[in-house]
Amino acid sequence: xxxxxxxxxxxxxxxxxxxxxxxxxxxxxxxxxxxxxxxxxxxxxxxxxxxxxxxxxxxxxxxxxxxxxxxxxxxxxxxxxxxxxxxxxxxxxxxxxxxxxxxxxxxxxxxxxxxxxxxxxxxxxxxxxxxxxxxxxxxxxxxxxxxxxx
Amino acid sequence: xxxxxxxxxxxxxxxxxxxxxxxxxxxxxxxxxxxxxxxxxxxxxxxxxxxxxxxxxxxxxxxxxxxxxxxxxxxxxxxxxxxxxxxxxxxxxxxxxxxxxxxxxxxxxxxxxxxxxxxxxxxxxxxxxxxxxxxxxxxxxxxxxxxxxx
Numbered sequence: 244x245x246x247x248x249x250x251x252x253x254x255x256x257x258x259x260x261x262x263x264x265x266x267x268x269x270x271x272x273x274x275x276x277x278x279x280x281x282x283x284x285x286x287x288x289x290x291x292x293x294x295x296x297x298x299x300x301x302x303x304x305x306x307x308x309x310x311x312x313x314x315x316x317x318x319x320x321x322x323x324x325x326x327x328x329x330x331x332x333x334x335x336x337x338x339x340x341x342x343x344x345x346x347x348x349x350x351x352x353x354x355x356x357x358x359x360x361x362x363x364x365x366x367x368x369x370x371x372x373x374x375x376x377x378x379x380x381x382x383x384x385x386x387x388x389x390x391x392x393x
Numbered sequence: 394x395x396x397x398x399x400x401x402x403x404x405x406x407x408x409x410x411x412x413x414x415x416x417x418x419x420x421x422x423x424x425x426x427x428x429x430x431x432x433x434x435x436x437x438x439x440x441x442x443x444x445x446x447x448x449x450x451x452x453x454x455x456x457x458x459x460x461x462x463x464x465x466x467x468x469x470x471x472x473x474x475x476x477x478x479x480x481x482x483x484x485x486x487x488x489x490x491x492x493x494x495x496x497x498x499x500x501x502x503x504x505x506x507x508x509x510x511x512x513x514x515x516x517x518x519x520x521x522x523x524x525x526x527x528x529x530x531x532x533x534x535x536x537x538x539x540x541x542x543x
Binding site for chain 1: 436448470
């Protein structure tokens with residue numbers, strides 16, 4: 244199969260608010276007041292959890308279908324914990340991002356427990372967002388300047 | 394500083410569409426038709442890039458302020474490439490998620506190049522989403538069943 248490329252274009256609307264364009268969609272990102280924002284939209288780390296939930300839903304259905312059972316519904320609760328000390332430049336003792344992420348899946352289906360164990364193993368293994376969170380992903384950052392300061 | 398907990402609750406609206414609740418916000422996740430969805434919203438891997446952009450914006454402004462220069466505007470373009478073979482269960486040769494993510498930052502400011510290099514280094518280092526993408530994050534998945542099949 245050929246590689247798929249995904250891209251977004253984002254623009255700072257204020258120090259904590261970002262307007263993101265993904266294809267024909269606009270995604271607004273903000274921070275709650277306590278984290279310096281105007282609280283008009285979910286914040287970046289909440290979007291990470293939302294992306295993970297969306298991916299688990301797609302993979303959950305795809306793999307249930309492959310395994311031959313019907314998933315009538317799927318609820319997904321996700322929680323993550325981070326310490327903001329590194330983000331705020333107060334301490335380097337802990338990592339900047341989520342220290343862990345925990346997921347509770349509530350599938351409505353008739354599959355038995357061993358089938359669901361196989362299912363969840365395949366879901367986690369093949370879910371792109373799960374892979375990008377659980378394993379290292381190379382990131383290259385480049386600065387492009389339209390004008391150079393004198 | 395105390396740990397911060399973030400959480401979302403998601404519900405499958407169809408095999409590819411997910412409604413996610415983060416605090417008082419609703420985030421809709423879907424897939425384009427070519428990936429089995431109804432194309433009503435960005436897809437999970439696009440939300441990952443949007444989360445990253447939002448986080449880079451927040452950190453970019455915070456660190457510019459610490460370093461004493463004004464960031465008048467910041468544009469952020471992010472691209473990622475993945476091969477869908479593993480996702481679709483066709484092959485295990487490549488990883489499921491993004492193989493790489495590349496970011497172009499276009500800061501509008503008067504800082505000189507060495508200052509911007511320091512800035513971007515600190516931004517990447519202290520950005521929670523950057524950390525969760527570039528480093529491993531433990532994920533625990535649990536299945537909870539309301540009713541057990543007979």
